[in-house]
Amino acid sequence: MKDIPPLSHIPAFEAAARFESFVRAAKALGITSTAVSQHVRALEDWLGTSLFIRKARGVQLTRQGQQFASSCHIAIREIKDAAARVSPQKTKRKVSLACQPSVVSLWLTNRLPDFMERYPEIQVSIVYPFGATTPEEVGADLLIRHGKTPEQSAEKLLSAATRPTCAKSYLEKAGPFAGPDALMGARLLHDETEDAWRSWFRKHGLELSGDSAPVFGDFNLLISSIQAGHGIGLCPTSLIESDIATGNLVVLSE
Structure with missing residues (x-):
């Protein structure tokens, strides 16, 4: 299967893309940031293109990185869903939410504990939206975004003023x-x-x-x-x- 990149590198890349940080990705995966960097570099070498722009403070996805990350998020979610369907032990309902990091850190995190207490049977996963206008574009169930959306499929949460x-x-x-x-x-x-x-x-x-x-x-x-x-x-x-x-x-x- 020479046309498929080494799958061992995908979790590190997906986490780094989700957090836009090698350090935070490392903490989430329980490995070192150096290991995350090595996985990403190996994946870039295999693909023959840069996936991240390295900055003094964190990293930023390139356009190619955004495209690849979006596909990885969808693939990983499908694998998780398939595992939940075939495993009798996976009883929690899973809901994925695409949301900008700033909204997560400034607004959502303060509300998650109450939600988790009220709905312990639901496991929430948060993914990066990558400029999506619909949840389906990033394989998510829900999307929090700025701008106008059709009223029949959206509900206003916050004022953008x-x-x-x-x-x-x-x-x-x-x-x-x-x-x-x-x-x-x-x-x-x-x-x-x-x-x-x-x-x-x-x-x-x-x-x-x-x-x-x-x-x-x-x-x-x-x-x-x-x-x-x-x-x-x-x-x-x-x-x-x-x-x-x-x-x-x-x-x-x-």
């Missing part, structure tokens, strides 16, 4: 900020592009110009920078309610 937010420490150091124009001179933190901030300022009749702070390709990195007091970011307040309630984060304007 964003508002300027910063840490209390940054407000004490750089504030106060009396209104939108006062934010023009602040250190603005961006999620993926500067477009969101530009649109926000235009809504208030202002034009963003000049140098600005770094752009973060992942919302978890953005929120970590905001929490550390590095500047102001546009955040969906529905994801940071607990930080707002405790006063760790402050909403500055509409």
